Amino acid sequence: MNLLLQFLVDSILLGGLYTLMAIGFSLSFGVTRIINFAHGEFIMLGAYGAFWLFKIWGVDPLIAMPAIIVLGFATGWLVFNSLIKRVLAAPNINQILLTFGIGLVIQHIAVILWSGNSRSTTPEYALQALTLGEVFIPYGRLIGCAVAVALVALLIAWLKITEGGRAVRAVAQDEDAATLMGINVKAIYALSFAISSALGVATGVVVSFIITVTPFMGFPMLVKAVAIVIVGGLGSIFGMALGAFILAFTETAFAYYVPEGSGWSEGVAFVLIMVILIIRPHGLRGQAEA
Amino acid sequence: MHQKHRHLLSISAFSAFTALLCLPVAHAQESFKIGVPASLSGRYVAYGVQAKNGVEQALAVWRSVRGDTVDGRKIELILSDTQSDNAITVSIVNDLVQSKKVNAMIGPDGSNVAAAAVPPWKKFAERPIWLMPGGSSTRIEKEVGPDPYFFHTYAWAYYYHINNTAVLKASLGSKKKVAFVYTDGAYGRAHIDDARRYVKEAGFDIVASELVREGASDFNSAIIKVRAARPDVLYTLMQTTDAVQFAKQVYTAKIGVPYLVGTAQAQLPEWQDAVGEAQNCWTGVTTWVTGLKLVADPREPKLFPSAADWETAWRARYNNKTPEFLEVGYYVSTILALLAVEQTKSVDREKIKAWLVTQDYKTPYASSSKFMPSEIALHQAFGTMVVFQQVKEGNKFVSKVVYPKELATAELQACKY
Numbered sequence: 180m181n182l183l184l185q186f187l188v189d190s191i192l193l194g195g196l197y198t199l200m201a202i203g204f205s206l207s208f209g210v211t212r213i214i215n216f217a218h219g220e221f222i223m224l225g226a227y228g229a230f231w232l233f234k235i236w237g238v239d240p241l242i243a244m245p246a247i248i249v250l251g252f253a254t255g256w257l258v259f260n261s262l263i264k265r266v267l268a269a270p271n272i273n274q275i276l277l278t279f280g281i282g283l284v285i286q287h288i289a290v291i292l293w294s295g296n297s298r299s300t301t302p303e304y305a306l307q308a309l310t311l312g313e314v315f316i317p318y319g320r321l322i323g324c325a326v327a328v329a330l331v332a333l334l335i336a337w338l339k340i341t342e343g344g345r346a347v348r349a350v351a352q353d354e355d356a357a358t359l360m361g362i363n364v365k366a367i368y369a370l371s372f373a374i375s376s377a378l379g380v381a382t383g384v385v386v387s388f389i390i391t392v393t394p395f396m397g398f399p400m401l402v403k404a405v406a407i408v409i410v411g412g413l414g415s416i417f418g419m420a421l422g423a424f425i426l427a428f429t430e431t432a433f434a435y436y437v438p439e440g441s442g443w444s445e446g447v448a449f450v451l452i453m454v455i456l457i458i459r460p461h462g463l464r465g466q467a468e469a
Numbered sequence: 470m471h472q473k474h475r476h477l478l479s480i481s482a483f484s485a486f487t488a489l490l491c492l493p494v495a496h497a498q499e500s501f502k503i504g505v506p507a508s509l510s511g512r513y514v515a516y517g518v519q520a521k522n523g524v525e526q527a528l529a530v531w532r533s534v535r536g537d538t539v540d541g542r543k544i545e546l547i548l549s550d551t552q553s554d555n556a557i558t559v560s561i562v563n564d565l566v567q568s569k570k571v572n573a574m575i576g577p578d579g580s581n582v583a584a585a586a587v588p589p590w591k592k593f594a595e596r597p598i599w600l601m602p603g604g605s606s607t608r609i610e611k612e613v614g615p616d617p618y619f620f621h622t623y624a625w626a627y628y629y630h631i632n633n634t635a636v637l638k639a640s641l642g643s644k645k646k647v648a649f650v651y652t653d654g655a656y657g658r659a660h661i662d663d664a665r666r667y668v669k670e671a672g673f674d675i676v677a678s679e680l681v682r683e684g685a686s687d688f689n690s691a692i693i694k695v696r697a698a699r700p701d702v703l704y705t706l707m708q709t710t711d712a713v714q715f716a717k718q719v720y721t722a723k724i725g726v727p728y729l730v731g732t733a734q735a736q737l738p739e740w741q742d743a744v745g746e747a748q749n750c751w752t753g754v755t756t757w758v759t760g761l762k763l764v765a766d767p768r769e770p771k772l773f774p775s776a777a778d779w780e781t782a783w784r785a786r787y788n789n790k791t792p793e794f795l796e797v798g799y800y801v802s803t804i805l806a807l808l809a810v811e812q813t814k815s816v817d818r819e820k821i822k823a824w825l826v827t828q829d830y831k832t833p834y835a836s837s838s839k840f841m842p843s844e845i846a847l848h849q850a851f852g853t854m855v856v857f858q859q860v861k862e863g864n865k866f867v868s869k870v871v872y873p874k875e876l877a878t879a880e881l882q883a884c885k886y
Contacts, residue, residue, distance in 0.1 A: 189689045192687075290514060294514050299743040301745035305717065308721045317721045391711070395512065399684050434687075444682070445682055
């Protein structure tokens with residue numbers, strides 16, 4: 180019974196972490212239809228931002244988060260307007276190569292500036308847990324899950340309530356119709372990309388005290404984010420969160436209940452994703468909705 | 470005809486005389502070339518920088534003690550960047566051996582690139598002497614085989630477990646329960662069989678053996694299963710990146726296992742910095758740690774001073790930076806190569822090989838420089854490692870040596886939760 184409870188707790192917390200990894204990618208992919216292969220590197224930049232602020236000035240990562248989000252937004256805006264904008268009409272392979280290249284450049288700059296050493300932030304809560312009987316809930320992961328819920332809620336609220344959000348949804352649903360309605364599509368693309376980057380660095384801040392920070396941490400997270408977004412359904416924030424939790428529950432179940440299952444739980448989770456895509460090619464939540 | 474013969478004779482005599490005059494000059498101009506393939510960029514850049522630091526410190530000390538040459542030869546250091554890439558490492562080794570014709574190769578650092586360097590080095594019949602202070606993977610040992618020109622100056626992976634189990638047995642006795650957690654990557658899989666073997670040989674029971682995915686976002690399932698098995702010892706086999714996250718999760722879970730055993734990661738300042746309080750009580754194995762009570766070599770006290778004096782000199786040169794094990798390893802290996810040329814008055818690999826096999830110096834690097842056969846390789850030095858435990862003293866952590874007995878500064882302590 181205790182093992183089952185711990186399994187449920189761990190699955191939920193991991194689902195929150197996966198939601199964080201995928202949320203920014205989901206937004207930019209859903210709106211611009213560009214697979215941003217540099218998204219993992221934005222997460223990495225956020226993690227390093229949190230790490231250095233913590234290391235040099237002792238700033239708690241959660242306190243540093245708003246400033247890092249603003250910087251992430253500005254960086255995303257700059258990257259879109261200086262680089263991504265130029266390949267919007269280009270074939271998909273050009274877009275993929277460009278974003279992949281941006282990711283590699285960021286990664287190499289990180290190695291040059293900060294070396295390949297493993298790092299981590301260690302605020303007190305990152306090493307503490309809430310204990311309920313034999314079940315324990317690590318505060319760091321709990322905070323990660325809470326931030327994921329908050330960001331998903333904020334994003335959905337922004338998409339539903341604000342004019343800018345509605346414009347983003349309109350562009351995601353039908354770019355031509357949105358143009359006819361007087362929406363500046365390129366500006367919406369830039370806004371979506373900038374918000375996506377801001378969400379990426381916010382994710383980085385949280386993971387800086389949960390997993391290990393290195394210049395190479397981005398790509399594995401990107402792979403998971405792509406899988407989650409495709410399973411959830413293109414452009415669906417709720418579907419994305421659902422995909423994240425399916426992945427988390429499957430992986431954790433194998434890790435807990437199959438001998439040496441941790442080693443291949445990830446593989447099994449991706450088999451499950453393939454099965455879902457065979458049954459529902461558009462993902463669990465279909466096409467572009469918030 | 471007679472006159473022609475006399476003319477030829479005088480030319481020959483003049484040529485021979487000139488050649489004789491030039492001989493010492495040619496000898497003086499001949500270099501001793503040391504090739505150092507190092508990961509100066511890319512994923513393993515931290516190791517590469519340590520390799521470079523160690524070699525440069527050795528050359529600086531040599532120049533201050535012996536001068537700019539070795540046996541009248543100019544010392545030529547050829548430092549090449551592997552970019553942490555196996556394919557580039559192959560090209561570099563080809564270049565060092567075939568084009569640059571180095572007399573000795575030191576490095577590369579890290580098991581992956583070191584393994585990549587084996588085939589290109591081995592394919593040359595006239596391959597140079599190879600000293601390897603980085604790379605513990607037994608895959609390298611298997612690929613090199615019993616090669617007479619290969620000198621391993623760091624411990625093979627199984628030495629970690631020989632030393633770890635020795636201290637566990639000495640401190641706890643046998644019949645204790647051990648749980649393993651190992652990654653599915655090259656590191657975990659390379660170590661697990663040897664680790665199990667030596668743990669069993671020491672008389673311990675293995676009560677859990679948990680495989681985890683390299684780079685996983687969560688290790689909690691393995692930690693929960695280990696906790697349920699109630700072992701006396703948690704023995705982990707994973708590289709630094711995973712070991713950072715794992716140590717933090719173990720600390721957070723208050724796992725309740727009295728002894729936490731790691732391998733190479735616990736000695737690294739990057740691991741210690743990254744895990745903070747979670748480093749408490751972990752043990753690790755190394756060939757170097759600050760505070761080793763090792764005395765100077767009586768014959769070469771300036772080249773191989775006591776560990777304390779060596780560290781003082783190092784800190785003076787590198788802005789008070791704490792030396793890391795690779796830096797010490799590259800230092801000792803470079804000095805050995807230079808001494809070999811000086812003692813044999815030659816850069817001939819047969820003479821250098823013969824000298825290296827017989828030499829035996831006290832070094833600042835855990836143990837003497839004497840080479841012995843290992844399981845497969847012919848020449849292995851520094852296999853006796855230091856086991857240490859991270860202990861909090863005041864506001865900082867220190868590495869207390871718990872093995873070998875003659876170097877110990879503390880006894881192995883059970884973790885408190």
